[in-house]
Amino acid sequence: MVNKEKVSLEEAVADIPDGAVIHIGGFGGVGIPVDLCDALYRQGARNLTVINNGVASGKVGLAALIGGGRVRKIICSYPRTPDPEVFEKKYRAGEIELELVPQGTLAERIRAAGAGIGAFYTPTSVGTPLADGKEVRVLQGREMVLEHPLYADFALVKAEKADRWGNLTYNKSARNFGPIMCMAAKTSIVQVREIVALGALDPEAIVTPSIFVDRIVNVPYPTKET
């Protein structure tokens, strides 16, 4: 019987090694898998590369990983937060590397990794500093920039409901990067508010089919970014 549920957060993240590349879901604090991030913090892995839309704020979750010096590099679209303590201080001190990517290009690069696309051309960022050094080609009469997939070893994602196969639904704008990150990581680890019986999710309304999910952990009362 296929059952992807792990008994604990600790078990779910136990094998994430130093140096891993990790997709972390969430946008503006919504959909962030704070409990998985905290478990990873306790686990102790270092030298991580993290792909997330931002750099997180507060003291838990991704902010704890950054603040605790576990993250070597961030790939994101919006590394600015009201609280400069966590990321900005480390960045200005040269202790963390930053790759800035337009938000839509970030999403499409993650999807490309999940969908087996080797690279793609996008009009986004042509003529801007973010296209510096990138190949440009005219397609459909427009200049386009070549962008490459963003693979990850692991994805940490938060969803609403899962069944034991790993089919997922999300809640409102907490969906954001979750579905494409589950696609793009070798191993996707999902904290869900509720685990339901196989068959309880409407097959027409499953957002992430089970094939993209490797591990689920039930976290009925998820921690919020603070």
Next chain:
Amino acid sequence: MVNKEKVSLEEAVADIPDGAVIHIGGFGGVGIPVDLCDALYRQGARNLTVINNGVASGKVGLAALIGGGRVRKIICSYPRTPDPEVFEKKYRAGEIELELVPQGTLAERIRAAGAGIGAFYTPTSVGTPLADGKEVRVLQGREMVLEHPLYADFALVKAEKADRWGNLTYNKSARNFGPIMCMAAKTSIVQVREIVALGALDPEAIVTPSIFVDRIVNVPYPTKET
């Protein structure tokens, strides 16, 4: 008040001109918008380029358009049917052009058109006759072929339910190419089994958001491919 419902199939397809490029949904007879195709047949447009997974069989819908000599070119992955009368005879007589595309590349080229991707690299078809003349590049250690978006002037699609804004759900495997074709055409025209009140579709379970839909027609008892 936004209301994309058209009163008749005739009104919905009235402005499709000779020479139009048309995405037609469906796979294996399921999800084919037969009634829209028949309305287009009656409307009389000629010299069409049609993108569909196959070449249709029977006497109605896409088969009628092909049989009636309205289609100049087909772009598809599977131009073989039990009944050679419709497409094969015309093809062997040189009366219709064929562009053969692997099914996954077909789907991704349609999505690329809808998503504003200028072109993409895929490992599919490398080393085969379907890659002849195409640019090949090594990415992630593999040879990949450059593929271009498949735009269309119109999409004809069949869905299950719509609201007046054009939000759509589909039924089972009839979903197939519908969502990506709605994205990829300048004007997307959808026949639906049922029109429901705005708000009746679960926002978490809408498959095609209204932004991708231009016209809907209520066809409670759709014609089947025969």
Next chain:
Amino acid sequence: MAEKLSRRQIAWRIVQDIHEGMYVNLGIGQPELVADLLPPDRDVILHSENGILGLGPKPTPEEADDDLINAGKKHASLVTGGAYFHHADSFAMVRGGHIDVCVLGAFQVAANGDLANWTTGGDDLLPAVGGAMDLVAGAKKVFIMMDHNTKDGSPKIVEQCTYPLTGRHCVTTVYTDIAVIDIKPEGCVVREKFADMTMDELQARTGARLTLANDWHLLATPNVG
């Protein structure tokens, strides 16, 4: 009579160019005022980068749902007919040319339509781009909402942007506190100018050469606060 439009009046003016049935993305900050001034009987469907079509008004504290925010990371609501989707689908809408209008702020707009609105290149703030580069590359029309001049009086409409670009040749129209200016192949064309301001006065406050549209008229708005 006021010497210039208030921000709400600029937003009101933009609303006049947003029509029934349009899909619209409003940038963070000032452009959010546009939502407040849309007539309730006009079906305009707001897109939010973080996976929402049909963004509704700010909820009451009781109605606020921590899983429902807008791109500015503030609590939001969903209108009847709205839908949720993931980030790649959201930016397929943007990049694929499905958004009719996006409204953004700007540091500088050039006469050729170049836009600079994400970083001044200085060291005071970390560079953060968000979805701006995707929006200006993909939206059918890019409306800029901004003060005509900086606080120290420098022009924000210029011959060439000196700040790092967000996109090239992307701006459709600039709505400022004193003018409505279309960016056309021939350059900056004044469609509307405030009150009895002369073209010389307007030109003096602008860093790029202006021409006056044949069918120009006065920029007049009601008092909307």
Next chain:
Amino acid sequence: MAEKLSRRQIAWRIVQDIHEGMYVNLGIGQPELVADLLPPDRDVILHSENGILGLGPKPTPEEADDDLINAGKKHASLVTGGAYFHHADSFAMVRGGHIDVCVLGAFQVAANGDLANWTTGGDDLLPAVGGAMDLVAGAKKVFIMMDHNTKDGSPKIVEQCTYPLTGRHCVTTVYTDIAVIDIKPEGCVVREKFADMTMDELQARTGARLTLANDWHLLATPNVG
């Protein structure tokens, strides 16, 4: 004793290499037999190109739903835990390396793993490729199910394919009516051969040089019809 495996026996043999939890795509035709021989207590999740995960058994005529078919365009069912999705998502699963195994038929397999299974290049049938090229490019393992020889006795395992290719270097293992042969960097390695057939006999029926695995054993299957 039979001289070779029946098709159902080949399917049974393939089933032994499909494990609990695998996501599997079965090609149209003979590979569909694999589904019939999967033990009911083994959770193997079948993918169908037309947007289905969790393809179930053939429905009764009463249960058949005209909107639910498999990639072979025959009525199908959905198992508990299954899901529907669109074609681009379906081939994201395929191309993105998420399918553990696909099982396909073949005209020819070459010693270097090249596969020809979509057209003989002749004029008798229109060329039709479907999803085969995507599957062989994307699935983690490509299992080929075929007769060892053509009806006229020609080998189907060859040094070089003469028919147009479906993909290069893509075949993992070939399951025929007389052998199980892994395609390795060093070429065709016989893992199992039928009954008391000698390597010379097997080689005589094969168009590429074979080597015998150190841990080879007999290809034995129960009577499954």
